[in-house]
Amino acid sequence: xxxxxxxxxxxxxxxxxxxxxxxxxxxxxxxxxxxxxxxxxxxxxxxxxxxxxxxxxxxxxxxxxxxxxxxxxxxxxxxxxxxxxxxxxxxxxxxxxxxxxxxxxxxxxxxxxxxxxxxxxxxxxxxxxxxxxxxxxxxxxxxxxxxxxxxxxxxxxxxxxxxxxxxxxxxxxxxxxxxxxxxxxxxxxxxxxxxxxxxxxxxxxxxxxxxxxxxxxxxxxxxxxxxxxxxxxxxxxxxxxxxxxxxxxxxxxxxxxxx
Amino acid sequence: xxxxxxxxxxxxxxxxxxxxxxxxxxxxxxxxxxxxxxxxxxxxxxxxxxxxxxxxxxxxxxxxxxxxxxxxxxxxxxxxxxxxxxxxxxxxxxxxxxxxxxxxxxxxxxxxxxxxxxxxxxxxxxxxxxxxxxxxxxxxxxxxxxxxxxxxxxxxxxxxxxxxxxxxxxxxxxxxxxxxxxxxxxxxxxxxxxxxxxxxxxxxxxxxxxxxxxxxxxxxxxxxxxxxxxxxxxxxxxxxxxxxxxxxxxxxxxxxxxxxxxxxxxxxx
Numbered sequence: 001x002x003x004x005x006x007x008x009x010x011x012x013x014x015x016x017x018x019x020x021x022x023x024x025x026x027x028x029x030x031x032x033x034x035x036x037x038x039x040x041x042x043x044x045x046x047x048x049x050x051x052x053x054x055x056x057x058x059x060x061x062x063x064x065x066x067x068x069x070x071x072x073x074x075x076x077x078x079x080x081x082x083x084x085x086x087x088x089x090x091x092x093x094x095x096x097x098x099x100x101x102x103x104x105x106x107x108x109x110x111x112x113x114x115x116x117x118x119x120x121x122x123x124x125x126x127x128x129x130x131x132x133x134x135x136x137x138x139x140x141x142x143x144x145x146x147x148x149x150x151x152x153x154x155x156x157x158x159x160x161x162x163x164x165x166x167x168x169x170x171x172x173x174x175x176x177x178x179x180x181x182x183x184x185x186x187x188x189x190x191x192x193x194x195x196x197x198x199x200x201x202x203x204x205x206x207x208x209x210x211x212x213x214x215x216x217x218x219x220x221x222x223x224x225x226x227x228x229x230x231x232x233x234x235x236x237x238x239x240x241x242x243x244x245x246x247x248x249x250x251x252x253x254x255x256x257x258x259x
Numbered sequence: 260x261x262x263x264x265x266x267x268x269x270x271x272x273x274x275x276x277x278x279x280x281x282x283x284x285x286x287x288x289x290x291x292x293x294x295x296x297x298x299x300x301x302x303x304x305x306x307x308x309x310x311x312x313x314x315x316x317x318x319x320x321x322x323x324x325x326x327x328x329x330x331x332x333x334x335x336x337x338x339x340x341x342x343x344x345x346x347x348x349x350x351x352x353x354x355x356x357x358x359x360x361x362x363x364x365x366x367x368x369x370x371x372x373x374x375x376x377x378x379x380x381x382x383x384x385x386x387x388x389x390x391x392x393x394x395x396x397x398x399x400x401x402x403x404x405x406x407x408x409x410x411x412x413x414x415x416x417x418x419x420x421x422x423x424x425x426x427x428x429x430x431x432x433x434x435x436x437x438x439x440x441x442x443x444x445x446x447x448x449x450x451x452x453x454x455x456x457x458x459x460x461x462x463x464x465x466x467x468x469x470x471x472x473x474x475x476x477x478x479x480x481x482x483x484x485x486x487x488x489x490x491x492x493x494x495x496x497x498x499x500x501x502x503x504x505x506x507x508x509x510x511x512x513x514x515x516x517x518x519x520x521x522x523x524x525x526x527x528x
Contacts, residue, residue: 036420058398061402063398063401063402070484087404087406088404090401090402090404091404091405095398095399095402095403097395097398097399098395099394099395101394101395101396101398101399102393102396102399103396103399103400104390104396105387114400114403114405115403115404117401118403118404118405118410119404119405121306164399164403165403168403168404228457230520
């Protein structure tokens, strides 16, 4: 591969969104969103509760349909492809839910095995067990393998939720409020895990959050969803070096103690 | 006479409310139709989730055995005890096994088992799927490239549809045994003589119609439970509502189906 090819590969957007609009009844949550997420890039999407942040990643993963606009993931338009194509595309997308969404009738081991055995039916039991052990080691929770989700702490649930997505070795990670409801120490552990996932699996990620520490520690670029539109994305320091009142309020609330 | 201004203002609101309810009723019917159509589409498409179907058969069948055994047995004993005085009045106590077998095989076993299953299995399906829906577990399944409808809904509906005939035949047998114990306690009839007398009046059509009814009831309970759970909304309140509606709807539809099937079977007979 020559230098030109490497450059093209690095700059290739894995997610490309153009003029995306989504409304629920009379409430417009996304009103013409444009953004590109490059390969190997983490981008944090900030915004108030109910501003449509989670709706955005649900559209990217095909859980919701857009009203209009183009959403291309790994070169495929998610709302135009067939169900079978969407299923194949989803194997490359990891989705970490706000409340972890672990299957509460299954143990940690069964939760992790579930996506693997359903999508790679030719794997032997040993291969499945090895994969489970590997991702549990990645998230540092090997000892929880036989526990039920109800026996785990909030932080452990989040990490097992991330492990469940990693088992399919995704190219894209979508994190929905990864640190919400967690204490600062556990939040830092989750932030470190997000960075580790990016380095180890070479993933591109969208991190939906209203936690500025999380955004600062994990994102290459930051943007804010305001009134259904994105503010221009940029580095954390650049975005918050502003007198814009909405951004200042957001920043001051999160870092009030550091002032 | 002056016009009633208050009522004239309320009337359009009431009209709108009634119109909304009618609209919602027909939308629900259309959605159920789509749900059933999707069930049949997914039923015949690969991959088949046989392992989960067997697991669900165990959950809805084996785990209901204790409850249906008890209710079946009590039904047999009570029905025999209640019928004896009336038959004795006409000197027809010897007809007791035939009467009980007709009542149990044709009506009591299917109805009692179906109502028990609607309460136990239907509410369980509504609550379990509803809980999975509101905690995003169904979404999690979908984004991990698993078809949640096939894995959760198709398997459950299939399992209850397969297991209901088994449960109903089992309940019928247990009910007859309960009846026999009562008859034996009073008349010292042997088991062979009792069953010979009981089955003398039972035809193939009776058994067939019971199995057919059982299949219909099972499918109804499965669809009602899964539909309500799969479309649950509004958190824990929605889960409770889904479970409750699943039971009430199943029971109502079971009685309607019973009425229709009895008419058809009697016409054939």
